[in-house]
Amino acid sequence: MHETELKVRFCETDVLGHVNNTSFFIYLEQARVEFFEQLGTHMAIDEWPFILGHVSCDFVQQAYFNQRLKVHTWVSRIGKKSFRLAQTIKDAESGEVVAKSESVLIYFNFEKQQSEPIPTDLSKMLEAHMKTEVGS
DSSP states (O other): OOEEEEOGGGBBBBTSSSSOOHHHHHHHHHHHHHHHHTOOOOOGGOOOEEEEEEEEEEEESBTTOOOOEEEEEEEEESSSEEEEEEEEEEETTTEEEEEEEEEEEEEEETTTTTEEEHHHHHHHHHHHHHHOOOOO
């Protein structure tokens, strides 16, 4: 499981004083990118092999300016051309869950504009980060 720590910036909050819902998707994306970097995936735009097919987020608690959060990312399912990531955002101090997310990433050839089978070496790397239970 990969872990990304971040601190909520003032610009990510709204008039109600809590983190705006759109900011959670930025946190999730940051954690996904760091997860891919850890895997050793090429991070150059012209070599990017994934397209986001689905993302959902359940907001469990509010988060606030200056709060430290940890985003945990792991693989929950691997298919032939896509895989599913599960993520939780937790308060860094208490460990309480703030949000839960699932996303589907498709292995994609941008030149051909079509999905392709996940290469065996990438599939093996993803398997090393596989976890089935959502609790963490």
